[in-house]
Amino acid sequence: MRQLTVIAHAPSSNLSALARVLQEGAAQADISVSVLSPLEADANAALNADALILLTPENLGYMSGAMKDWFDRIYYPCLDHTQGKPIAAVVRAGHDGTGTQQALKTITTGLRWRWVQPVLLLRGDWQADFIQQAQQLGEAMGYALEQGMI
Template sequence: MSNKCLLIVAHVPSPNTQQLCNAVAQGARHEDISGIDLVVRTPFEAGPEDVLAADAIILGTTENLGYMSGALKDFFDRIYYPCLEKKQGLPYGLYIRAGHDGTGTRRAVETIITGLRWKAVQEEPLICRGAYDEAFLNQCEELGLLMAAGLEAGVF
């Protein structure tokens, strides 16, 4: 049986957001998880071929003026039509680094994902609100572990 592919597409414009992405990847690479190929890309690097090869995806974005990062929006613009019919039901997780409340960012991402017909694996996205907190790292690591474990177990 071949490995399943977990794709992380995260906007990392600062050392703190890079740490969050690294924590998600660390969770996905947990020593108890096997059979998962992890691919980590920025929204600028990722393209339709990455999404088409993925069995699940984790999206990471900053809150920019109450919206997702322009980089993530650009990623969606480039992958939307090439992936629309081929990746319906793709399991996804979402984390947002929000200086405020993240509500507009969440709504913007979920609107596009609704169109893509991807399936959320969390009831609520992970929103890392307010001033940077080291606790965000554990939350991000848990998200990566959840996604990888669920993918490994065939839950999604």
């Protein structure tokens, strides 16, 4: 069974809800889905996944420190073994989110991972439709992985 791993830094109830619906959406497909905190995940999370979804808040115009720490720890162990890895990301941004988006793209370009969905930027004050948008992204990734499209 194909494996989708969500690396989710979810220190708030809203981010936890986003992580949950990413998992629920993806699990509608016939795949295995796991959600890991970047603090508990290691290189095996990326090495063993067929695709990844990254979830991070925007902190001071950048990804969370926990997500950056994960990238620091997995970069070299994954560099030559995960090229072409299909990925998507959700950025929960109280402001603009473009700095976080650019940082994710810079690091993942270095890893030679492959973006299969645009970064989902959830900007500004919390909105109820953020849940639906995240669930739809999870569904799209799950079904694409199940069907061998990614």
